[in-house]
Amino acid sequence: MALSPPFPGDAHAAYGTLTPIYRPMAQQQAQERNAISPRRAENFPEWYQAVVTAADLAENSDVRGCMVIKPWGYAIWELIQQQLDKKFKDTGHSNAYFPLFIPLSYLEKEAEHVAGFAKECAVVTHHRLEVGPDGKLRAASPLTEPLIVRPTSETIIGESYSRWVQSYRDLPILLNQWANVVRWEMRPRLFLRTAEFLWQEGHTAHETEQEAREETERMLGVYHEMMRYHLALDVVTGRKTASERFAGAVDTYCLEAMVQDRKAVQAGTSHFLGQNFAKASNIQYLSREGVKQHAWTTSWGVSTRLIGTLIMAHSDDDGLVLPPRVAPKHIVIIPVTPKEDTKAAVLEACDKLAERLRAQSFHGEAIRVQVDTREVTGGSKAWDWIKKGVPLRVEIGPRDIAGSAAMVARRDRPHKSRDLIAWDQLVADAPTILEDIQSTLLARNQAFRKENMVPMDDKDSFYKFFTPRNSGRPEIHGGFALAHWCGCPDVEEQIRKDLSVTIRCIPDDPAIAAEPGMCIFSGKESAQRVVFAKSY
RNA sequence: CGGAGUGUAGCUUAGCUUGGUAGAGCGCCUGGUUUGGGACCAGGAGGCCGCAGGUUCAAAUCCUGUCACUCCGACCA
Numbered sequence: 001m002a003l004s005p006p007f008p009g010d011a012h013a014a015y016g017t018l019t020p021i022y023r024p025m026a027q028q029q030a031q032e033r034n035a036i037s038p039r040r041a042e043n044f045p046e047w048y049q050a051v052v053t054a055a056d057l058a059e060n061s062d063v064r065g066c067m068v069i070k071p072w073g074y075a076i077w078e079l080i081q082q083q084l085d086k087k088f089k090d091t092g093h094s095n096a097y098f099p100l101f102i103p104l105s106y107l108e109k110e111a112e113h114v115a116g117f118a119k120e121c122a123v124v125t126h127h128r129l130e131v132g133p134d135g136k137l138r139a140a141s142p143l144t145e146p147l148i149v150r151p152t153s154e155t156i157i158g159e160s161y162s163r164w165v166q167s168y169r170d171l172p173i174l175l176n177q178w179a180n181v182v183r184w185e186m187r188p189r190l191f192l193r194t195a196e197f198l199w200q201e202g203h204t205a206h207e208t209e210q211e212a213r214e215e216t217e218r219m220l221g222v223y224h225e226m227m228r229y230h231l232a233l234d235v236v237t238g239r240k241t242a243s244e245r246f247a248g249a250v251d252t253y254c255l256e257a258m259v260q261d262r263k264a265v266q267a268g269t270s271h272f273l274g275q276n277f278a279k280a281s282n283i284q285y286l287s288r289e290g291v292k293q294h295a296w297t298t299s300w301g302v303s304t305r306l307i308g309t310l311i312m313a314h315s316d317d318d319g320l321v322l323p324p325r326v327a328p329k330h331i332v333i334i335p336v337t338p339k340e341d342t343k344a345a346v347l348e349a350c351d352k353l354a355e356r357l358r359a360q361s362f363h364g365e366a367i368r369v370q371v372d373t374r375e376v377t378g379g380s381k382a383w384d385w386i387k388k389g390v391p392l393r394v395e396i397g398p399r400d401i402a403g404s405a406a407m408v409a410r411r412d413r414p415h416k417s418r419d420l421i422a423w424d425q426l427v428a429d430a431p432t433i434l435e436d437i438q439s440t441l442l443a444r445n446q447a448f449r450k451e452n453m454v455p456m457d458d459k460d461s462f463y464k465f466f467t468p469r470n471s472g473r474p475e476i477h478g479g480f481a482l483a484h485w486c487g488c489p490d491v492e493e494q495i496r497k498d499l500s501v502t503i504r505c506i507p508d509d510p511a512i513a514a515e516p517g518m519c520i521f522s523g524k525e526s527a528q529r530v531v532f533a534k535s536y
Numbered sequence: 537c538g539g540a541g542u543g544u545a546g547c548u549u550a551g552c553u554u555g556g557u558a559g560a561g562c563g564c565c566u567g568g569u570u571u572g573g574g575a576c577c578a579g580g581a582g583g584c585c586g587c588a589g590g591u592u593c594a595a596a597u598c599c600u601g602u603c604a605c606u607c608c609g610a611c612c613a
Contacts, residue, residue: 035574045607053547064604064605116612119612120612181613183613185612186537186611186612187607187608187609187611187612192613246613265613266612266613267613268613269613301613302613303613305613336571337571338571338572377570377571377574377575378571379571379573379574379575380574380575381573382573382574383573383574386573395572395573397572398572399572400572407572415573416573500609536613
């Protein structure tokens with residue numbers, strides 16, 4: 001097998017013929033059977049659900065909006081956690097834990113914050129159960145002050161900070177917590193929008209505005225790097241408009257990923273909170289000049305939504321496709337044991353190869369290898385791992401033992417393409433192949449994003465861009481529209497009403513949108529283009 | 537919270553208009569034959585047809601109520 005060079009300068013160029021992400025139905029080979037039904041092009045939302053089920057990532061709970069994250073899905077989250085946690089520590093942060101329950105009165109302290117979250121809070125009003133006259137359990141003993149289940153923790157952490165901070169010498173405070181939060185969602189969707197979700201929330205307090213702004217940008221950068229190099233997502237970063245800003249923030253920065261139906265997913269946020277929460281929570285310090293000052297705070301977070309983004313960005317009509325750096329297993333070895341008398345030899349060869357592969361490292365960690373010894377036929381084993389998105393599948397049968405070779409299949413290539421590779425070569429090349437899969441996925445996401453991020457210079461084409469031809473069952477359409485906007489919230493609101501399209505961000509990359517122009521809706525002046533898109 | 541729809545086995549569902557012993561596929565269990573890309577044959581387990589009332593000799597089927605879920609809007613990481 002000819003291997004592509006590791007880390008090609010332009011990975012996209014190394015793959016002149018990319019596997020098309022969508023193929024028109026007419027070109028689909030009729031006899032070709034996919035693992036996932038429907039296909040992406042047929043019904044994207046249903047395809048997404050089918051991938052989650054087929055890859056055994058999660059399932060819905062009886063509690064509406066809540067999900068059970070199954071081992072394979074949780075392992076992906078753990079890998080994301082590990083990578084991020086290291087980065088947080090490297091940038092000077094420590095982990096801590098703050099309570100799940102927040103007194104109602106805390107939330108009331110910041111007016112915009114209340115307005116933003118009040119409609120989606122779970123409220124705890126009682127603290128015991130008793131048996132009612134009908135024999136059923138009912139809530140008893142009302143709380144004097146109701147508690148809310150945290151939708152985010154700015155207020156309760158601010159309460160602590162107000163006690164911890166006395167002097168400029170107490171600053172900065174750089175904390176993070178890994179936690180669950182609850183936002184009572186009307187329309188849940190596994191991983192993307194659930195009533196309860198797992199996330200991390202960083203909360204920092206600083207002496208100066210500049211320090212806090214630097215922190216906000218630093219953490220945006222940490223997220224950017226993680227999404228690009230671990231999740232293989234070519235995200236667009238930028239600032240939110242006033243209407244999309246975090247409730248109570250001065251500035252919200254975000255990372256917007258484009259997934260395969262060309263919609264945007266907000267994959268992470270970093271907020272500069274100014275002194276708003278410091279004033280609300282009374283976080284004050286005595287400055288170097290002996291003057292009482294409010295601290296400057298930030299908060300930043302990513303959630304299990306990243307997994308949903310990952311699925312929608314990379315997976316195909318055969319199921320999940322995982323970038324190796326977040327794959328719970330890098331390689332699965334499937335013993336092909338057609339006859340009893342050769343079975344032991346095959347299994348032994350598989351175990352030996354697994355050991356040799358485990359001794360290799362990929363990004364400073366031992367390669368994660370599993371030998372699938374389940375008592376089912378080889379074909380269904382292979383399909384299971386295709387659906388689970390394992391980057392490399394290795395099959396060893398009796399005939400391969402003589403030649404010390406194995407059939408190797410890459411998940412980023414069509415499921416029928418397999419190569420016979422000698423064990424020695426596979427062991428030596430495994431890290432390179434994994435790296436190549438990683439960069440191929442990034443290159444594909446980047447090519448797709450570039451292809452579907454288009455400048456729009458008049459209102460008509462803008463509306464046409466976001467209007468499906470088939471309104472009954474909308475086909476995949478639209479993308480990221482780069483258009484000039486005058487900054488007027490009314491214009492933004494009108495577009496949202498007309499097309500369900502919002503400004504995802506004001507991009508910070510001058511290569512994307514620096515030049516001034518004229519708002520295509522109002523004709524007024526505009527300093528730069530902004531990104532419009534439909535979103536999750 | 538508005539509009540539409542659906543509740544039958546672990547999952548997907550047929551049957552409902554015209555009331556008469558609840559059927560299939562997948563999955564699961566057992567045995568056998570198989571095995572280099574989703575095996576086949578035989579046998580088996582599994583259902584108060586969402587729940588409560590009503591009509592009827594008889595209700596998955598008709599009527600009323602209720603609960604849950606899904607989709608489309610409004611809201612959101």
